[in-house]
Amino acid sequence: MSDMKDKFEEVKDDVHEKADNAKIKLDKTVEDVKEYAHDAGEEMKHTGEAAKEKFSEVKDQVKSGFDQTVSDVMEVTADDKNKAVIMHVLAIFFSFIPSLIFYFALADTSEFLKEEAKNDLNFQITLLIAYFVAGILWIVLIGVFLTFALGICGLVFEILALVKAKDGEHYKFPFSLKLIK
Template structure:
């Protein structure tokens, strides 16, 4: 019986030794997997940051490509630039009428003029709406100041637009409603 106990003890020790070895191997494997996962995570993080950076670069290139105005894409003649300047000067004094005339009369002859007239017409319509609101507010006295501010804005923005038109570029009027597409 003592032989059996000894053999049982040997088997038990052998099993414990193999279990300890298996546990050591398992711990090493788990550590290796953790290390690999950490390295893979770092690689993915770096790859993700690189991809994000590349995406930002591509996004900026696409955005700058879309931000090109029609004047950059097409050939704008000196005659078209001069007509656009005249339209903006006349718009200072006569409001929406010059841009309306240019839009319908000369818009078919030049895309540049049509786009300029459309932008100016949208701005002039926005001003008319602003003047209407100002007229209503005249009874509260603030309307007088609002009318003066609109007049000054009209003068400044039209001058900026005619300078851009002189260079063959479009000017996007700030706060202008985009009513005419």
């Protein structure tokens, strides 16, 4: 009986040893999985941030190219082009008033006219603010030159916008504040 008991103890010790070895291997595997999951999580985090940055970049590109895209997609009638040209000519003489009238009166009839009037209205309001600052600077005489330069710039930019409108395209006025969106 003692032989069996010894054999039983030997098998029992062997099972315990194998169980301990299996536990060690399992613990190592669990640690490896945790490490892999952590690394994968970090990689996903970086990938997510990169995707977020790329999305933001694409969004900005779409937003900046929207003015031209709108005119490419929509069909602009000759009547709309003529109205936009008239608005730009009147804006040379009457500042923001024609753009304001066109924005509220004809915006419902044409998306092209609405966008064109909005861009011109933003430019004319920006120009009006610049004239106000130039008027204050008349005290130090630089305002005289600034007023003259603003008048020339306003005329040139309106003529450029007029030419683009004649072709059914939008003109992006430089230095124009985006007050009306």
